[in-house]
Amino acid sequence: MHISEGVLSGPVLISGGIIAATGTYIGLKNIDLEHIANVGILSATFFVASLIHINIGPSSVHLILNGIIGLLLGWAAIPAILVALILQTVFFQFGGITVLGINTIIMAAPAIIGYYLFSPFVFSSRTVTTATAFVCGALAVFLSALLMAMSLMFTEENFLEVSALVVTSHLPVMVVEGIITVFCISFLKKVRPEIFPSYRQQHKSLNSQFST
Numbered sequence: 566m567h568i569s570e571g572v573l574s575g576p577v578l579i580s581g582g583i584i585a586a587t588g589t590y591i592g593l594k595n596i597d598l599e600h601i602a603n604v605g606i607l608s609a610t611f612f613v614a615s616l617i618h619i620n621i622g623p624s625s626v627h628l629i630l631n632g633i634i635g636l637l638l639g640w641a642a643i644p645a646i647l648v649a650l651i652l653q654t655v656f657f658q659f660g661g662i663t664v665l666g667i668n669t670i671i672m673a674a675p676a677i678i679g680y681y682l683f684s685p686f687v688f689s690s691r692t693v694t695t696a697t698a699f700v701c702g703a704l705a706v707f708l709s710a711l712l713m714a715m716s717l718m719f720t721e722e723n724f725l726e727v728s729a730l731v732v733t734s735h736l737p738v739m740v741v742e743g744i745i746t747v748f749c750i751s752f753l754k755k756v757r758p759e760i761f762p763s764y765r766q767q768h769k770s771l772n773s774q775f776s777t
Contacts, residue, residue, distance in 0.1 A: 567615075567653075567668055568713065570661030574720040581667025581716070585647065588673065592643035603760055604645050607634050611672075612649035616657070628738065629709060632702035632746045635676030636684055637753070639762045642676040643669065667716055675708035684763040687750060694754060695747050702746025703739040710735040 573581075596604055614628040634642045647669045653659040660668045683701040686693050714728035758764045 567650075567660035568664050568671070568716065570663055572720065573664060573667060573716060577716055577719050578663055578667060581664075581670050583666070585643070585666035585669040585673075588640070588643040588670070588677075589647055592640040592645075595640040596644070597762075597765070600760070604638060604641050607638060607642075608645040608649045610634075611646055612652055615649070615653070615659075628742065628745075629672055629706055630702075630742065630745070631672050631676040631709060632679050632698075632705035632742060633749050635679040635705060636687060636698075636701060636746075636750060637760055637762075638676070639680045639684075640677060642680070643673040646673045646676070671709050671712045671716065674712060675705040678708060679705045680762075684761070687754060687761060687763060688758070691751075694751060698747040698750040699743040701743075701750075703743035706735055706739045706742050707732075 611630055611634060614630050617627055631642065631646070634645060638645055647665070650660060650665055650668055650672075654661060654665065679701040682704075683697045686697040688694070689697070710732045714731050717728045717731070718725060753760055
């Protein structure tokens with residue numbers, strides 16, 4: 566899912582950098598200091614999971630786990646993914662400095678979308694939680710592949726075939742990530758429900774109601 570240096574046009578790179586900077590600012594503002602260790606752990610998890618990759622044209626296929634990260638971090642997913650991408654660029658030359666912004670948005674924007682779409686259903690019945698986690702994990706990968714394809718197409722129309730290949734090659738990853746997300750979310754829901762931002766928000770609202 567890393568786009569390499571020298572592939573994208575200037576306007577796409579600049580737009581990605583601006584959006585990533587804005588999202589990082591919002592993400593940092595939304596980090597709960599009591600749970601900042603969770604952000605670091607999930608950033609490290611993303612770092613390790615996406616190290617094993619297969620190169621496809623100007624990009625690569627690998628696990629992303631952005632659906633899980635989105636459900637567990639909300640807006641904090643953006644700085645978490647950005648830090649991991651910076652370390653991958655510095656130590657392993659994955660992606661590059663100029664494409665940090667757009668690569669961050671490609672992987673973090675679907676995490677935010679997944680958070681808003683699916684986090685309200687995590688603490689429902691077991692069946693709903695399972696379906697929610699699977700769809701969130703799979704959809705996040707699909708949206709990332711779609712954003713990457715759009716970035717390539719906005720750069721050069723000749724990238725249409727490559728863009729289609731990128732989306733198609735991520736279909737198996739969607740299934741795998743959906744299954745991984747189901748296991749992780751179901752487990753964390755049982756043992757550490759307070760790790761979910763949606764859980765903490767629900768309890769804050771209940772406490773405020775009782776206090777009034």
